[in-house]
Amino acid sequence: MTMQQFILGACAFFVAFMLEHLPLPELLFWLQPQWALLMVTLLVLHAPRAYGLWLAVPAGLMMDTETGNVLGLHVITFTVHIFLVQLFIRRLDGFNLIQQMLMVLILVLAHQLVLFWVSQMLLPFPIPVSIWSPALTSALVWPWAYAITQLTIRRLLS
Amino acid sequence: MLAVCLLAAGLMWVDQHYTVFQPLRYAVGYVLYPAQQVALLPSTLTLWMEESTATRQQLMDDNVQLRARNLVLEQKAQRLASLETENIELRELLSASEQIDDRVLVTAVTAVDPDPYSKQILINKGGEDGVFVGQPVLDAFGLLGQVVDVLPRSSRVMMIADSNHAIPVQVNRNGVRAIAAGIGALDRIELIYVPNTADIQLGDLLVSSGLGGRYPRGYPVGVVVEVDHQPGDMFARVSAIPSARLDRSRHLLLVFSQGAGQVPSEEIWRYRK
Numbered sequence: 001m002t003m004q005q006f007i008l009g010a011c012a013f014f015v016a017f018m019l020e021h022l023p024l025p026e027l028l029f030w031l032q033p034q035w036a037l038l039m040v041t042l043l044v045l046h047a048p049r050a051y052g053l054w055l056a057v058p059a060g061l062m063m064d065t066e067t068g069n070v071l072g073l074h075v076i077t078f079t080v081h082i083f084l085v086q087l088f089i090r091r092l093d094g095f096n097l098i099q100q101m102l103m104v105l106i107l108v109l110a111h112q113l114v115l116f117w118v119s120q121m122l123l124p125f126p127i128p129v130s131i132w133s134p135a136l137t138s139a140l141v142w143p144w145a146y147a148i149t150q151l152t153i154r155r156l157l158s
Numbered sequence: 159m160l161a162v163c164l165l166a167a168g169l170m171w172v173d174q175h176y177t178v179f180q181p182l183r184y185a186v187g188y189v190l191y192p193a194q195q196v197a198l199l200p201s202t203l204t205l206w207m208e209e210s211t212a213t214r215q216q217l218m219d220d221n222v223q224l225r226a227r228n229l230v231l232e233q234k235a236q237r238l239a240s241l242e243t244e245n246i247e248l249r250e251l252l253s254a255s256e257q258i259d260d261r262v263l264v265t266a267v268t269a270v271d272p273d274p275y276s277k278q279i280l281i282n283k284g285g286e287d288g289v290f291v292g293q294p295v296l297d298a299f300g301l302l303g304q305v306v307d308v309l310p311r312s313s314r315v316m317m318i319a320d321s322n323h324a325i326p327v328q329v330n331r332n333g334v335r336a337i338a339a340g341i342g343a344l345d346r347i348e349l350i351y352v353p354n355t356a357d358i359q360l361g362d363l364l365v366s367s368g369l370g371g372r373y374p375r376g377y378p379v380g381v382v383v384e385v386d387h388q389p390g391d392m393f394a395r396v397s398a399i400p401s402a403r404l405d406r407s408r409h410l411l412l413v414f415s416q417g418a419g420q421v422p423s424e425e426i427w428r429y430r431k
Contacts, residue, residue, distance in 0.1 A: 021193060
């Protein structure tokens with residue numbers, strides 16, 4: 001991994017967790033997309049050689065600290081998510097934006113379900129997980145996130 | 159993938175039962191800190207703008223009000239001092255242990271948990287200020303909750319309204335003990351397992367009983383607003399409005415009480431989500 005990739009990854013993390021922490025009025029909480037998950041997806045999608053499954057470990061740990069969960073919960077869900085993204089990476093690359101949005105909807109939905117199941121199985125007090133709204137909002141912000149990261153990550157790393 | 163998942167599951171198990179990974183959480187907290195600060199920048203800026211653009215007249219008005227308030231409070235404090243000495247003397251007569259004043263630390267709310275189901279907030283004091291897991295948190299009106307997660311410069315507070323939270327209370331009028339559990343709504347807590355014959359009436363003030371060793375004794379928790387005796391039911395349904403302004407308070411107090419509060423480290427996780 002080169003210095004450039006490291007710095008880019010660090011910047012992506014910074015932006016994602018800044019957005020994750022953004023204070024919102026109570027009514028809009030439902031509309032908060034899964035920024036960290038989107039960031040991980042985009043990094044893996046744009047630079048699959050540099051960022052792989054290992055990305056789940058730092059991102060998951062930071063997400064757990066950010067949300068105040070038991071360490072490791074999001075590491076599992078992010079690992080499964082990155083695995084799925086890597087499975088579909090060719091198709092995702094070939095899709096147009098609408099198809100990509102649908103794919104993101106399904107992927108984030110799957111992530112929320114995995115999060116729900118893992119917390120049901122491994123935690124004494126399962127955490128509440130909203131399934132639909134993060135998936136919908138993540139899909140809606142996808143085109144913008146994709147365009148911005150394509151401009152930066154692809155240009156810088158190619 | 160399976161290896162990473164298994165490792166993470168192991169990490170979860172260890173983190174749930176032991177505190178060895180607390181330093182890791184702490185370190186990640188340091189990494190997150192700049193991003194969180196940048197995210198809070200707009201609200202910090204507006205606050206700063208409000209403060210720095212206040213007119214002289216506003217400040218003078220504020221000052222007059224605060225002086226008046228201070229006078230009233232000082233007068234009350236004078237009475238309190240004599241009452242306290244009297245109390246200590248009486249306690250000595252009863253040879254009970256004397257209650258020492260609690261030390262407090264003022265903190266501000268920086269964020270509310272974006273999760274609509276959990277009633278948790280973030281505050282701007284952390285491990286570097288001596289905050290510890292299990293520390294009671296008050297606002298100006300009553301008990302607000304307890305610290306459940308400590309990062310270097312911020313902490314997470316679970317409010318008494320969280321559905322995973324319960325606190326031992328006592329009716330101020332007659333000392334009847336009960337347990338007040340959160341139900342996930344900010345304006346309501348419920349007393350659970352109250353016998354149908356218990357003497358609890360509308361308007362009763364509930365104060366923390368100090369049982370369980372987590373919360374200090376005698377801080378207001380709520381006011382009873384509903385008592386429902388169902389014939390044939392084993393327990394009465396009693397609900398109360400929290401005294402603390404859970405959704406409005408901006409400045410909170412962290413309590414360092416003598417003896418109480420510190421919980422053995424292996425017990426910490428039992429109270430966590």
